[in-house]
Amino acid sequence: MIHPTAIIDPSCELANDVSIGAYAIIGSDVRIDSGTEIGPHTVIKGPSRIGKHNRIFQFASVGEDPQDKKYHGEVTYLEIGDRNVIREYVTIHRGTVQDQGITRIGNDNLLMAYTHVAHDCVLGDHVIMANAASLAGHVRVDDYAILGGFSLVHQFCKIGQHSFSAMGSVITRDILPYVMVGGCPTKPHGINTVGLERQGFSADSIRQIRKAYKTVYKSRLKLEEAIQQLEEMISETPEIQKMVDFLKQTGRSIIR
Structure with a gap:
């Protein structure tokens, strides 16, 4: 289940059936629960906790230090729930002590290729981030929200449940639950009826x-x-x- 070229820190806690691909690097203080698959060339840094039956594809960077100039090596965390799909080149960073010190991702989320989840973000369940959608720090995304490809979310924004952003949306304020937004500048365009x-x-x-x-x-x-x-x-x-x-x-x- 673990490729011989993978590099795994001795402090890691891996369930017996965790699969780790070629040349993956798993750093110290990482815990990965049962049924999770880690693709080749993936890098996971701790302290990070990854739940059950997740699938992390090749070249993802998970649990890296936050991109915040105020970060000076403090111990901060990443928690990922169960049954998430994290595609190629996704980047997910740990929290900062200026917030709660933790980035959290819930269950059953789909993070498509090149998406970015910055420090201290909180994702609920069943969230979809399409290709290259990016969250700045301290963003909250509620259950069943969908962020279209190349959507950009300003720091501290909140994205309501069952909301939908169109491709290329630049989101600088909160999105009310059930609402669709899009255009340039980004404006509301009714409710997410289909969703x-x-x-x-x-x-x-x-x-x-x-x-x-x-x-x-x-x-x-x-x-x-x-x-x-x-x-x-x-x-x-x-x-x-x-x-x-x-x-x-x-x-x-x-x-x-």
Whole structure:
């Protein structure tokens, strides 16, 4: 299961069935759980914890030091959950002590070739980052969000669940759950109807989410007034609670 040309630090903890390809380098303080496959020429640096049944393709760089001038060798971490697919040339960096000291990736995510996850980012579950999408530091990406190819996300932004960014989006503010954005400059373009349908949202829920979208983006209400109207819709459509919570917690304001 481990190619003889692989270089593995003695401090690593590897499950018995972990597969490691030719010329891969696994540094110190790395733990890899069962069923995970590490492709040839991959480099993994610790402290990193990688869960079960992940597949990391050739030439990926996982758990490297953060690209932050404030980083001076402090012990920081990377945690990756289960069943993630990390394609060729993906780069994922550990956290910094200026934040929580950890970069976290959840379960069932797809990071396509050349994507970048910077220090202190947090990815939920079922996230898709298409080719060359890149996250600056401290970005949070919620469940089922999709970032189109070459999307760029500014540091500290939050990407709401079930949202969608079109190819080449430059995202400098938060994206509300369920919303599609795109264009140059990046603007909202309705809700992610196709994505919601694929995830089993009812037609009525989608209709109410579209109504909530219009309240936020087309009613010319102040954000506080729009939030009040959305709160009145929650009893009928609980999914709108996610939009309300997101709006109350946004730090950089939303793309609007």
